[in-house]
Amino acid sequence: MSQDRTYPRLEPWKVGVKGRCPRCGKGHLFSGFLAMREGCEVCGLDYSYADPADGPAFFVVCFACLPAVLFTVWLEVAFEPSFWVHIFVSLPVILLTCILPLRPLKGWLVASQFYHKAEEGRLVMRGDPRD
Numbered sequence: 733m734s735q736d737r738t739y740p741r742l743e744p745w746k747v748g749v750k751g752r753c754p755r756c757g758k759g760h761l762f763s764g765f766l767a768m769r770e771g772c773e774v775c776g777l778d779y780s781y782a783d784p785a786d787g788p789a790f791f792v793v794c795f796a797c798l799p800a801v802l803f804t805v806w807l808e809v810a811f812e813p814s815f816w817v818h819i820f821v822s823l824p825v826i827l828l829t830c831i832l833p834l835r836p837l838k839g840w841l842v843a844s845q846f847y848h849k850a851e852e853g854r855l856v857m858r859g860d861p862r863d
């Protein structure tokens with residue numbers, strides 16, 4: 733682990749979407765589909781700062797799931813297809829548009845947190861050494 737060297741500032745969307753470390757761009761962010769690693773195996777960056785909370789789910793619901801559901805409603809209203817059309821078309825469209833974007837969005841949000849040094853707000857008192 734080489735934490736004393738300097739790293740170039742990497743664009744969050746370039747490394748986050750790929751699930752790479754926001755500091756070095758080489759290590760991995762995830763240990764599972766959405767589970768975060770504890771740190772980068774290449775540069776040693778501690779990922780404990782990462783807290784995207786419901787951010788990825790919010791973006792997926794707004795920009796992917798809602799259009800997919802609207803497509804399904806339009807399909808039903810316009811064509812009144814058989815139940816099986818929804819099983820083989822609507823259900824996969826909804827599942828794919830809701831599940832696949834979660835990981836790249838979570839990676840992008842975590843990398844953005846690192847890039848912008850976003851953290852929980854705190855009161856700064858006069859004489860605080862962290863000020």
Ligand SMILES: [Zn+2]
Pocket residue numbers: 753754755756757758759772773774775776777
């Ligand atoms: Zn790294």
